[in-house]
Amino acid sequence: MAIPSSYSRTEKSGDCVICLDKIQKKKTLKCLHSFCSDCIDSVFNLKPACPISTPSTECTPGPNQRAPWRCLEVGRVCQASNTPEHPNPGVRYSSTSRTAFLPANEEGEKVLRLLRKAFDRRLTFTIGRSATTGLNNVITWNDIHHKTSMGGGPQCFGYPDPEYLLRVQEELRIKGVTDDD
Incomplete structure (x- = not known):
């Protein structure tokens, strides 16, 4: 890969x-x-x-092995003033970075391409109230879910979650991000 x-x-x-x-x-x-x-x-x-140094997509896991994973760089947002399209123009917010994980297979690569397209269109993050911390004027996910953990299941934003790749593609489709555009 x-x-x-x-x-x-x-x-x-x-x-x-x-x-x-x-x-x-x-x-x-x-x-x-x-x-x-x-x-x-x-x-x-x-x-x-x-x-x-991720495993090759040609590697297939044995019956008791986990699938190879890729680390997805979803971006860094630098500290800056909000622009007019944000909820509180002129209010400063702190920078953040996030790491997300996708399976190293054909469908994972497809989702990676779509997530990059969403990030380039500035659809991945927004400024708002954090559901986790309750803080206002912070960078939050913008209704496109990412797997930020390789384990723990959906309740820990991780795998296993067999429906995740289909679900995130639907979230992206709702925001206008598809293979066709």
Whole structure:
């Protein structure tokens, strides 16, 4: 599986592909990919594998193995003033970054293309009230669900969730994001 070009650009710039900021306390893996020490440690708590050196899509899991996964960079929103289309123009909000996971298979790749299209159209995030923290004027998901954990099921925003790929494609379709456009 090819590494998405956004990973290559981020890594070449000296940024950590996990947090998307300049690498802090650099840790380099055997595969020679480098990350912030804290970032890669948190990834390894979920899955002890480099998030860039992903398994090939030709690898198929055995009967007791998990499917290979891809880490999806869903973007970083820099701290800035709200623009007129936001709920509170002129009010500052903090930056954030999110990491999402998709299965490394044909349908996962299709969803990845659609999610990138949604992100490019500025449909992935909005400014509003966080359902998790209750804070106002923060970056929130914009009704396009992402799997931010590889485990724990839907209640932990993770897998297994057999209907997720169909459900997220329907959420994207409602927002006008399809393969046809």
